[in-house]
Amino acid sequence: SAALATLAAAEGWTELHRVFKPLTMLVVIGLVLRADVRHKGWLLAALAGSLAGDAFLMFEGFFIAGLASFLLAHLAYIARLRSDAPWFADRRALGAVGAVGLVMYALLWSGGPWSGGLPPGLRAPVAAYVLVIALMVSQALGRARVHADPAAWRVAAGALCFMLSDTLLATDRFLVPLPARDLLVLSTYYAAQGLMVAGLLPAAPRQGA
Numbered sequence: 001s002a003a004l005a006t007l008a009a010a011e012g013w014t015e016l017h018r019v020f021k022p023l024t025m026l027v028v029i030g031l032v033l034r035a036d037v038r039h040k041g042w043l044l045a046a047l048a049g050s051l052a053g054d055a056f057l058m059f060e061g062f063f064i065a066g067l068a069s070f071l072l073a074h075l076a077y078i079a080r081l082r083s084d085a086p087w088f089a090d091r092r093a094l095g096a097v098g099a100v101g102l103v104m105y106a107l108l109w110s111g112g113p114w115s116g117g118l119p120p121g122l123r124a125p126v127a128a129y130v131l132v133i134a135l136m137v138s139q140a141l142g143r144a145r146v147h148a149d150p151a152a153w154r155v156a157a158g159a160l161c162f163m164l165s166d167t168l169l170a171t172d173r174f175l176v177p178l179p180a181r182d183l184l185v186l187s188t189y190y191a192a193q194g195l196m197v198a199g200l201l202p203a204a205p206r207q208g209a
Contacts, residue, residue: 001027002190009182018058024190025051028197035201042080043200049073050193064125070166071129074136080200081139081155088135089142097141097163101134104167107175114176126170137163140196151199158195165189 001024008017029047037043049072056066088094105127111117118126140159144152165188172178172185 006186045076085143093141154199161192
């Protein structure tokens, strides 16, 4: 479903994209509902916020609504990642991710040599979003340092993919058009969701265990 959503977006098959993009997150939500997952409520809230953001961003004029939906999704992810790890356990990761977010926001604000930068009405919402996703990524990296297991590192890798996907989307929208935008943005987005959910679902029991 994720592959079809990405292909449909890249090829301009709008109606198919509008079917498979929300369907992908509905499938993931269904998998989580069936699983015995710790702190399931926060994970479902994050996925529901992502589903709403996906739906809003498929239509022109709903960018702020989509941004707000994903901001709430990241807050839910932060709450889930805080439930079994201390706040920002890796301070170097917090500083590095914060610095990247600050540089990216400065580029978006100014527009650099490519554009006029963020419209005034988007400066505060985008600043809030950059802050929240930077905190989410930092919490995921700190949690991975605490747990030091493959599942936690999958979650951290997914969080980084999320930030990369949003960076690509913002670059294309506010700085300079990217070639193969839909392929780049959606492939990293689905990698993010897949890695994060896979890392938070319980591991399958080994045969014979």
